Amino acid sequence: MAVYNLPLEADFTHGDLKAAKIGAWRTFGSLDGLASGLPIEKRTDVAPDALKSIPDAWAQVQLVHDALFDSTHEAHDQVRAQWRALLTLFALQPTHKDDYTLSIDSFDFATTKEEEQGRAKGQGPRPTRLRSVLEELIPQGAVASEAKWSRLGVVDFIARGERFEALAMLSPVTLVAPGRRIALLDGPLPWKGGSIADPTVAGGLRRGAWTILEKYLDQLVTGLRKLGGLADRPDDREKLIGQIEAFKKDCATRKQGGGPAPEPAEIGNLAYPSPFFGMLGRTWTSGGPADLDCALTVRPRNVAASKAQFMLVDASVARALEREEHDVSVWGGATLGELADETLFADRRAAAAKKGVVLLRAEDFFADTFVRFQAGAEAEFNPDDFKRSLVPLSPLALLFFDGHSELSQSVSLEASADGVDVVLRVPLAAGKTALLRRRYGPAETIEMPAPGDLALWPNFEEKDWHWNYLRFEYNPKAELVTRFGASRELILADVAGGALDEDKAKRALEWGSGRCEVEARVTPSRSSELTGPSGETILQRIRFAAVSDSIGEHHWVPHGVEAVFFATPPSRERGSVPAGCVLVDRPASTSDDSREATVAVDFGTSNTIAFVDTVRKGLRRIAFQNRLVFPAGRNDAALPLQYADFFPMIDHDMPLPTVLKERQISGTPTDEIRAFAADPDPNLRPLPVGFTHLAFFTPRLASGSYLALSESVKNGQLKFDLKWSDSSKDRPLVRVYLRQLMLMIAAELRQSGIRTNDIQWRFSFPQAFTQDQESQFRSTLEDILKGIRDEKAEVQAALPLMVQTEAEAAAAYFAVDRDQENAGSSQLILMLDIGGGTTDFAVRLDKALIWQGSVRVAGSHFFRDYLVNNPKLVTDIDPNQMKEIEQASSERSLTTAESRRSQLVNLFVARATFHREFERAYLNHANDPVWVGLRQCAETALGGMMHYLGLVLHLLQDEHPRLRDMRSIDILFGGRGATYFKHLGGSRPSDSPLASLCRLAVERAGWAADGFAVFPVFSGQPKEEVGRGLLLADPAAGRPKTPVLLPLGLDILAQAENGRERFGPEERLERLYDAQGIEDILLDEFDAFLKGLREHAGFSIDLSSSAAQKAVRGRTLAKIGPTIRGMSRRVRDQRNPQSLEAPFTTALRCLVEQMAGPVEERNRLLGVEQLGSGR
């Protein structure tokens, strides 16, 4: 066989070898074939730089071409890797825009004829010698006619502010071609290792990258196939496409499961030397670090989630993915394998943090100590393995589990030879689960009492429910230190609050184990808070107790509580060490009610009651459930007392007493807390909403609980008369009380599926409120609503607040309520809603409201005060209670004995069983002098009101002549204050003592008493009239335009503009605005009333004594005079009768106040004398 005179393998053959003539020159078909026949070791992994024999200034480009397209080429592997790396850098640039960018410098080698001619003449710029050399030797032929060697681009790589120049060239034959320096490039690159590599081999790419690469490469293939024109190198085009297809195929092999769907993206600001290369710049991007192998899934419920990215740097990720650690991407091109090095990990963690990416180690998920509970304790919501211990997790661990159920199922305990292993199964974004393990040896395990004094309100968890409160108290020397309650939402909101990415990452790490930095931002030494990005509160903390053996705190946790965290008691050596948590499982609300609700609140002087009306369940009185949760498991009988300052501890029906209790602050509270205790911030900010020190008080009124109450009374902690107090100190308490009440109501409704924003609130206020009081009341309510509504929720415009006078509401009740439809059958109806402090009136003629009014004479005046002043009555009702009252009131402390007794009686009356007990005692003692005295007191009040109403009815006859033809009247009694009058008869008997008393009105109205029927009627549901009436009102109708007619009721001698003037009883109240100084009050009209009282009630009152005159006329004058004198010009000009009180009712109240005194004493003072045997 012939042998070529060439350096070929001995057995090299070629197609025409046999035809070759020995000793002759013959053509040889392919130098490629010849090259392949050289007797050298067949390798494809030679470094491109080692091949130096291409005799061309463009050798690098040529080498890339040769090596890329020939799989047997010595440098094929490395060139292909570099080429693939370059395409990957293009494809993933938008995804890694924070890591690097690319730029292209265009170089134009095309010399125009003009330029050439110019140069020949020595004109125009001369190209550099390098440019000339390259132009002289410029390669020929491209894969498409659109690609020109004369227009090339050099690609720079820019990362972290540094520019790596001449990384690659845009090549007309291979699209991209690595430059000679490419091997020097060292990160940050999207794949592992940080230096140039074939990503399908190197690995470490984020999950979504494979999808992007596939799409990108597919697009390149499509683009190349679509190219028009005749390519000089059609074979090369096919080879190029073949290489891209092969790359694509390798990417497809690497793709494990689906990453996030990528979005189309362009590489910005790339100047392509020719349109042909434009295809390189069109790519896709995916959602940031979330698609890296080590990415953790945070399943947020709000926007904060997108602002934090977490990577788990632990070998368990590789095991979960069934990959080598060096093939698992973490961040910034690093792999798990690399980050096993502590120093490198620290560097990368710091670098990642600057981009808002948090690299986590297993230890960030676990507490440093494992705490077992001493015998007897059990944490109800902890997973089974941890019922008798804390769950040794860090708050950060919460981020990666979808609530209690998932977390409980993901953490378990395994006994090991030298301790216990806690195993946590953490879901990865890749869909797999990493199994983290932490061993606690004997040195890391301690036994402690369970943290029993820990409670949480309410007992449900909802995204839109922000009113979560945590209360705890512990002995820092002996007990676990309770730190805070936290949830995913809370942590995310805090992380989102970081001003910079680095700050966010730092915040995130602070929630990891081994650190207590979070608490450093919410210092326990003062009331403080964590705030979110918009300044919204995410955690508020107040330390209400701070003594050496007791630390007590109250936290508001708007984002909910999924776990409460603890630390060990501080030691000298280590301080407190994070010790894990107890889990909290508060179920979501039920949705057994309608979507919307209307709530009506009758904010009474002594009691408050609220109703709700929903489509599904109709109208009902609101009752409060016990919504306290004890996650650490202690729930004993002593707790209600301990917690009463903070939470409504027991189930409680409406009405509630309108009473607040100040929170006790033990230890040495800070000035800030003291100030708050003294004067709660009326604007509810910046001090915590919900840290109201009087919150949630519901007194325990059952027998035997008075001692506790007595203590509160003794300390002056109970606040009464919230509704009417004009003191600037007490006024904010109204807000506190109402807010607390509304929050509790909202919780009840939320638990049944009605969101806070879907509640329409209706409130009543007494007609007797002055205009200022009314507007203050309204603005208070509006402020509270702003505070408790979920302003972030995207719901329809908040439902408007509706306020109505109590009289209007009660009138609506009597007119419309089905229970009352048969009650008032007459054409003329007079309604009295006798509350604790106010009695509201309404007059309906032929069902139409023709008048309404209000007086401040009600149950507290004629009933409660009488009981306060006549303890025997209380003894008759409940002898034991009286002892307690006496005992409590006998002690001298902050308040007078009388005041304390008043408060205690108030509470006594407020209790649910009072009515029944009173009824029993009444039957036994009705004729006892003290009981007779009570009746006289009550009849004086009612008689006076009837007389005054008669005056009104008289005056109304001018406007409503039909009134003159009336022959009967139904008088409807409502309100808790009216209850007593049931004992005087009712439910339509027209000859009862009550009916007789009511005739005071008929007579004063001018009707002929004979034959005129008076029917007293009682409401079926006393105290509910106003609330129910509020719900019956049509909000669209607005406030009824009823004339306000209030007669003076007494003769007033006053200075007026034209000198001394007498204002008669029938003159309207606003006439008093003409008075400039009251000189005297004449009691002629009042005497007429007392005369009628004697006739219809059977007892007499003699006001002739000077003491009596002083007590009634003098005090009335004393009340009215300054009012008139002190009236401002503005008030006078408005002439609103609501700003004044009718002198008759003032006098009546003064009389009733005297009548409510100790019975014997008042009988002497007022000459009260029972005529006959009485009733």
Next chain:
Amino acid sequence: MTAKMLLGVGGTGAKVVEAILHCCGAGLGPATLQVGFIDQDKSNGNVSRANQTLTAYMEARQNWRGDGAHHIEGSDLLLTEVSTFKRSLWTPHPDDNSSLESALGDLGGDGKLFDLLFTQEEQRLKLDIGYQARAHVGSAAMTAAIRKESDPFWVDIVNKLVAAGGGDGVDLLLVGSAFGGTGAAGFPTVARLLRRELDKKGIKKGARISGVLMLPYFGFTPPKRGETVARADELLPQTKAALRYYHDLFEREHVFDDAYLVGWNSKFELGYHNPGKGGQINPALLPELIAAVGACGFFAGEPPKQPPKERVATRVLVSARKEEHRFGWGDLPPVRDEKPNEVYAQLGRQIRFAAAWKHWQPILNRDAGVFSGSYRKRAWFKGYGLDGLDTTDAAFAGAMASMDRYVDQFAEWALTIQLLSRQSGGSAEMAFDLWDMNGFLSQPSFRKDENSPLTVPVARTLSEAAYASAFDRAVGSRAGDTPLTTAADLMRALNARPRSSRNSGLGGIVEAMHSNSAVAAGLDGGN
């Protein structure tokens, strides 16, 4: 008349030029030939020796075929009129400290292009000892250095090429290697630059540019650590990369018309290494002869009258031998297909002539102790007019010396090829069947040390017995041919009447010696 130009690029290119010159001396070359060398390594031993050969050739030819007293006419001896360009050697970067960076000067805004294509080390590589196996550096540096418009060396070449467009044909042959530095870099680069010059001038006919590309065929001791010159064990991988490049280049670009590829399947072991500089003097090797024969063939061909139709691809020519471990005359390609024995006849005669010359030179020179009165009586002495020659003038001395130098060069070249071919068979010794010049050795060949090439001591003169032996045995007859003449036959012929009257001085007898050295009747160059 078609101009014939030969450019030897780099050391290996020079060696092939040397071989071509010897072929020319034997009558295988064209009538005229302009020769130049390109080498960055100014002191390259191969180039130096080729240059010496060139000088010796030109001096000999000047003395023997010029207008002087001693003239040979009607013979193929030193037939080709060899000349040089304005300079025989062009060195791209004559400054000692030049580098690619300095060669390119100010880069302006093109620094990125520079960084893209060259590493920093390459950019700053000192070029004074060549391109050190970095062909792309050489390509760029050489291109930067070539001043086609102003450098006499290039002006000469370009003008001749351009003249081809006016009707005078031009055959330009570039000779270089695919490995190493200067040759590898310059071989295609110079060809492309010149071809593009033609393209720019619109010259599509009359000019042929071809090349002889030497592929690896020898090996030497690996360099010491740190040396960056071409390593023998890297030659093949580098060649492979280069071949792929050529493959692509030849496919898409009309660079060469023909490219002769020559190499060897097993390495000719040189047994030493000398890293560049003047010490790099590699012995002549058989593939260079094959290449030279190819070159002569190229020059013997006619330039195409019409431009090739859409011809882009370079025609690649290779040759083959019959047996791996044997090389004979039948394995050498012919210069002209119609004269299959021409190479044998011309080279065979030249070798035998050399033997004759080594014997006859002292006689003709009348050296003491050699020339005796008895010769004066011989027929050839009178017949060729030697009795009337003034042996004391400068012309006589010059002629004798120049021919002697030429013959020595030739003999050493041929003898070296012969001796080293035996070492080229890899595991088996190769049978070298072209010639046997052992009789020329004054002593056994030897190697001084590991850094020295093989020294082939050619005998200053041959005694009658030695001459007879050498002459008779130097070249064998080809199978089927009649037995060759012997030294005795030569003597008889010289004693017969002179063959040509156009010779003068010593020309007559030398021409007779040459012609009577022919390997067989009817196989001389004229046939």
